[in-house]
Amino acid sequence: MPRYVRARTLDEALDRLAAGRWRVIAGGTDVFPALADGQPGREDMLDITGLAALRGIRFDESARAWRLGALATWTDVRTAADLPPWFRALKLAAREVGGVQIQNAGTVAGNLCNASPAADGVPPLLALDARVEIAGPGGVRVEPLAAFITGVRRTTLAPDEMVTAILVPDPGRPGASDFLKLGTRHSLVISIAMVAVVLWRDEAGAIAAAGVSVGSCAPVAVRLGALEARLVGQPPGTDLAALVHESDGDALSPIDDVRASAAYRREAALTLVRRSLARCGEAAA
Numbered sequence: 001m002p003r004y005v006r007a008r009t010l011d012e013a014l015d016r017l018a019a020g021r022w023r024v025i026a027g028g029t030d031v032f033p034a035l036a037d038g039q040p041g042r043e044d045m046l047d048i049t050g051l052a053a054l055r056g057i058r059f060d061e062s063a064r065a066w067r068l069g070a071l072a073t074w075t076d077v078r079t080a081a082d083l084p085p086w087f088r089a090l091k092l093a094a095r096e097v098g099g100v101q102i103q104n105a106g107t108v109a110g111n112l113c114n115a116s117p118a119a120d121g122v123p124p125l126l127a128l129d130a131r132v133e134i135a136g137p138g139g140v141r142v143e144p145l146a147a148f149i150t151g152v153r154r155t156t157l158a159p160d161e162m163v164t165a166i167l168v169p170d171p172g173r174p175g176a177s178d179f180l181k182l183g184t185r186h187s188l189v190i191s192i193a194m195v196a197v198v199l200w201r202d203e204a205g206a207i208a209a210a211g212v213s214v215g216s217c218a219p220v221a222v223r224l225g226a227l228e229a230r231l232v233g234q235p236p237g238t239d240l241a242a243l244v245h246e247s248d249g250d251a252l253s254p255i256d257d258v259r260a261s262a263a264y265r266r267e268a269a270l271t272l273v274r275r276s277l278a279r280c281g282e283a284a285a
Helices: 010-019 031-036 074-079 085-096 100-105 108-114 122-127 225-231 246-251 262-284
Strands: 004-006 022-025 044-047 057-060 065-069 131-136 139-144 149-151 162-169 175-182 193-201 207-215
Touching: 010 022, 010 044, 010 131, 010 162, 065 108, 074 085, 074 100, 074 108, 085 122, 085 175, 085 193, 108 122, 108 162, 122 175, 122 193, 122 207, 175 262, 193 262, 207 225, 207 262, 225 246, 246 262
Parallel strands: 004 044, 022 044
Antiparallel strands: 057 065, 065 162, 131 139, 131 162, 175 193, 193 207
């Protein structure tokens, strides 16, 4: 019979992880449905919802980054009033994660750890250059989100480690972001394709840096590096959507499944990128 333990401190949680094989749970919105579907997963359950230090969203002065604790929920993101405007992509994604009950319980960190190709949180956080803070027996390490997720349901987490926070760097300059998701219906659906765009502006209003990421079109969400390089230096008023080339879709590796064909996914992703770029351009106007 699997065990269930609710850790009271981070040290206790790490001690448990070091002593046996545990499944870390918080909202459980991905874990429990998988068990009901008969997927393998009879591990002991380590509940971390009692770790108050992992709650909330705040600005970390020492790291010059916004810190989303491992227990920060999608509702926390959606309702946070003090986040800068360029968090809009993540806020929009938060509205797309299941229904309100799922948003109230599900955590952003859990969405990353689940490592689904269709995880709504990955494209906006990837475009924002987010980093993942991980605690283990050797201390705390931080790695880019781009390196953290290595494949379908796979991350770099060792069995004796757990995510403690997501860090989103603040570049200290104006920015705008957007998120778009395409599914077979408006909500409560796994996406066919989704994109996130982040544009940072310099003092003259030109694009100083860009992040463009696509999810549900590869085993892991990907950044469109060639397009990002093309966007940098573009002055205000540029038709950004026109800068998207068909060859930008070469970075994707979509599949055929019951929701859409690979060809449709590729075309849909590029269309969403064009729309998001246009919306970010309008926001900066």
